[in-house]
Amino acid sequence: MPYAVDFVNVSTVGLESSPVSGALAGLRANEARYYKNKYDHVFTVSAAEEEPETLAWVNRVLAEERGIVFAARPLEVTSFEVDGLRMAYVFYESGLAVNVMYSVEAGGKRAVGFKLAEGMDVPEELAPRFKFARQKSKLAGEIRGSFFVVKGEY
Structure with missing residues (x-):
């Protein structure tokens, strides 16, 4: 069942099994606040098993671009489009959040x-x-963060 992330009253709903659930909930809330403030978008997540196509797309990009396959269990996912960008997120039990930003326009x-x-x-x-x-x-x-540029077509 989809859950609209509240960045005012941070909750660990859906993330309870993570050993860093409080920090991961804060990270998720931080992303929700960013999208609300910048795009007026409500950041809504679902259990990973409820959106297998989003998880599969993120996994495909990671595997084909850099050969990355995470051992950690995915807890939640979301995908949406804002300002010409397709966004997908996966929040893992380990405390990792992965996002794929993919411009719908060629060359973006x-x-x-x-x-x-x-x-x-x-x-x-x-x-x-x-x-x-x-x-x-x-x-x-x-928060510690890093990124890489996607070169392929997905």
Whole structure:
């Protein structure tokens, strides 16, 4: 059942099994606040098993672009379109959030972003290949993030 993420009253709904559920909920709320403020979009997530096509699309981009397959269990996903960008998110039990930004227009911005909730280690699938920048967030504490540019067509 879809859940509209509240960034005023942060909740761990759907993320309870994560060892960093509070920080992951803050990270999810941080994303919700960004999309509400920038695009007036309500960030709504569903359990990963309720949107298998979104999870499959994100997994395909990761695997084909960089050979990345995460061992962590996906908890929630969302996909939506804003301002000519197709966005897809996967929130993992480990505290990892992955987003794919894919411009609908040819030649537009296309990238994959990784954000790590405070308290989680860098996943072994990313550790040797990516450097993470740090960002402070009132909702999520310290977020570490990295990204790569998508070159293929999906």
